[in-house]
Amino acid sequence: MEHKPFAITLDPASSLANHTGNWRTMRPIYVDHLPPCNQACSAGENIQGWLYEAEEGKYERAWRKIMEDNPFPAIHGRVCYHPCETACNRGQLDEAVSIHAVERFLGDYAIEQGWQIEAGEATGKRVLIIGAGPSGLSAAYHLSRMGHAVTIYEAGPKPGGMMRFGIPQYRLPRNIVDAEISRITAMGVSIHVDRKVDNLEIAIIEGKFDAVFLAIGAHLSKRIDIPGRDTGRIIDALGFLKKMEEKEVPKIGRRVVVYGGGDTAIDAARTAKRLGAEETLLIYRRDREHMPAHDFEVEEALEEGVLTRWLNMIRQIDENRITVEEMILDDKGYPQPTGRIKTLEADTIILAMGQKVDTRFLKDVPGLDISQDGVIQVDDTMMTGRLGVFAGGDMVPAERTVTVATGHGKKAARHIDAYLNGFHYGKPPSKSVAKFDRLNTWYYTDADKSQQPYLDLARRRASFEEVVGGLDAATALLEARRCLSCGNCFECDTCYGICPDNAIIKLGSGKRYEINLDYCKGCGMCAEECPAGAIDMIKEMR
C-alpha cells in the first residue's frame, strides 16, 4: 500500500474478475440436428457425415462411414433415386448437392483401392437368408459385421437379385455388382446359388439356423387379360431383362411394343432399342405426368429414340398387330375409354405390368400373413408372424427400390441381432430436422452443381455401355464441399470470431468449440450467425 502512486489504493486487476456470465438469461448450446438428406435416405446413411469427411479429401473415412449403413455405395451412386437430393436444402439456394455422384466416386474409388470391411467377432449364431438381392445381401453384411454366421440360399444362378437381373447394364455395369458382392463373401458370408428352397421349415431344421431373413423379392410378372395374348411373341419385361444376362440375347424383331409405365417398362424399352429394334414403342394407359417411372429415365429413353403412345390401352393382340384404344383421364386421373380404336404393327410385345411375390415355399410356415399379391406383413421389427422369421425388400409392403431394400436389410439385421441376443432393439430418439430456415445462407458462396458426363447418343442407342459417367477426384471434392452441413457444426470459426466477449473457446481442428459460461452474456449472436444452424439458444435455468 505504501508504495502505490498518489490516490491509488488498489492493485491493477484484470477484467477476468468480472464474470459477465451472470447477466445471461439465455444460453447458447451446440447441437447436431438431423440434416434433411439423412432423414430422406431409405438406406439410413449419415450423408452429411460422410460428405464432411469427403470434403477434407479423407475418402477412406468417408467410404467407411457409408459402409456403416450401406454395403453398396458404388451401386447406389448409380441406381438410387436419391431422395436425399430432393430433400437437400441447397436446392433452395442454387442446386442440390449431387450426393449420388460423390457416393459413386467413393464407391468406385474403394473398389479400385480394394478396401475391405471385416466381419465381427463370431457369436456362434447362425442366420439363414433366402434371396441374394440387395435386401438379403445387406442383411447378410450387417449380420456378419455383428459376428453372426450367415448362409444365403439363392434360387438364381448368380447373386445380386434385381441389381443383376432387373437393372440393365447401361445403368449398372456388372463388374460393379460383382465387386461389391465379393466384399460381402470375403467377410465369410456363404452364398449358395441355384438353391431354391421348397420348404422353409425343413430348411431351418436341416441347417440348424437360429433365425431367418426372407428376401426373395418380387419376381413374378403380373398378368393381364388381353384377348389373344397366348402367342409366343408376348414376353414379360422381367423375363426379358433377365435373359439379357444369358449368353444368347433374346430375338425381338423389328418392331417392339412395351406396355407399362413404370421404371421396368422404361428399362425394357431402352434395352430393346439397344438390341437393334428399329422401332420401340412404349404404350401406357395414362399420360407422362401420371407415369410411375422416374422422369429422368423417361427423358433418357426419349433421347435414345424410344417412341411413346400415352393414354392408350391394348385391347387385342393378333398375329402381327395389336389393337389399342385411346383413353382420356377423368377428374381423378383414371383412364376412361373413348371408343377410338387404332391398329398398330408389332413383332414383339413386352408386358411390364408390375411384379408380385412367389410365396409358394412358405405355404407350410405357420403364422404368416400373406396378402393376395404375395406381400408378407411384418411388424415394426421386420418379423413375420412366425417367431424368428423376418422379411424385407420387395416382398414386404414398401416402395420397391434397391435403396429401400438395402435399408430393410440393415433394419432387419439389427432386429435379428437383438432377437438372437434376447433383447429388443430400441431406435435412438430422432433428432429435429435442420430445415432451410435454420441456415444463415449469407455465408455460403454460390456454386453450381457439378455435371456428370453422358455417353454420346449414338453409342447409347447401339451399346450397353454405361450411360452416365462418374466424377473425377477433383470434381467430386468440390461437389462434396457444396454441402451446407445443415444443422451440424463444420468448424467455420464464425461463432468463435464474432463473440464480442471472447466467450467461445476454440478447441482445435476436429474438436469444435465450447462456450465459456463464465463470460457468455447470452446475446445470441453466435446462434444468429451460425451458417449451419448448429447453435440453439435455450432458457437459462436458475
Next chain:
Amino acid sequence: MSYQRVKFYQTGTFTVGNRLLDEADRTVQARMDRTNSLNSGHRACQGCGEALGARYALDAVMRATRNQLVAVNATGCLEVFSSPYPESAWQIPWLHSLFGNAPAVASGVAAALRAKGKTDIRVVAQGGDGATVDIGFGCLSGMFERNDDVLYICYDNEAYMNTGVQRSGSTPARAWTNTTQAVGTEPGNILGVGKNLPRIAMAHGIPYVATASVADLHDLEAKVTKSMSIRGARYIHIHVPCPLGWKSDPAQTIKVARLAVESGLFPLIEAEWGVVTDRTCIRQQIPVEQYLALQGRFKHLFNPRDEPSLASIQAMADGNIHLYNLVPTKPAMES
C-alpha cells in the same frame, strides 16, 4: 477491395474461418493465438458492436506489428466499459486521457517513440463517433494535417451511447435519440445534417483512409493490415451497431451491420492521398427499409409509414451506390 477474396464453394469466403482453408486465407480472428486485445469480462452490453470492432481491429494491428503497439483511447463507451477501476480488459499497452484529446495524445506518443528511436513501436488512437466527429475533431484534424504517424480508428455507433444515447454529428437522418425524439412533423434527427468524417479525412490528403464494418471481417482485417504497412496519418472508420442505442436485437448486431452495407447506407471504401482507390461491392442489394426496420430508433418511420423520409434515406443509399459504383453493372467484378 484491396485483396482478392478466396472463392470457396462451401464457406470461407464470408465466414470467419474454415477448417479446409490454408491458415493464411483465414482471418486473424479464426486463430487460436489471436491477441484478444480486449479480454472477456468487459462490461459492454450484450451484442456490443463496438467491443467486437475494437477486438477485430486491434488484434489485426497486433498481428501486423508483431505485437509492437501502444493504443490511446478517447473517453466513451469503449473506455468506460473496459476499464472500471481497478480492472482492465486490455491485454495491450493502453492509455486514456480525456474525451477530446486522444489524437493529440497519440501524436505525442508517436513523437516520444520517435525521439527514443523506437520507431518499430506503432501507435493507434481510437474513439467513438462522439470523440471523433465532435469533441476531438480539432485534435484529429491537427493530427491529420501534421501527418503524424498514427492510425486513428473511429468506432461509429452513431450517437453518444455511454451517456444515454444523445445525438452526435454522426447520427443518421430520422434516427431517434434522447435529444432527437420521434415527435412532431420531423421526428428523429433532422434530414441534411451531420458530418461524413471519412470524406473530411480524405480532404486532408493523408496517406490512407478506409471505412469498414463488423459485418465484413475479411475486409476489415485487410484494411487494418494494409494501414499498418503505411507511415503517416491514417484513418479507419468502422461501423459498429449499438443494440442499446439503436434499439435492435443484440443477437442481430452483425446482421444489422451487414444490411447497412448491403443497402448502400454504409459504403465500404478505401482512399489513398485523398483519392478513392477501391470499394467493396454490394453482394445482395436490399432496400434501406430492410435495414431500418430492424432498429427501434427508426420505428416511427413505419407506423404509419413516413414515405418522404424513407424515400430520402433510400436516396442517400442510392447516392452512395452511384458515387462509389457499389453495384457494378459489368459482371467482371468479384462477388
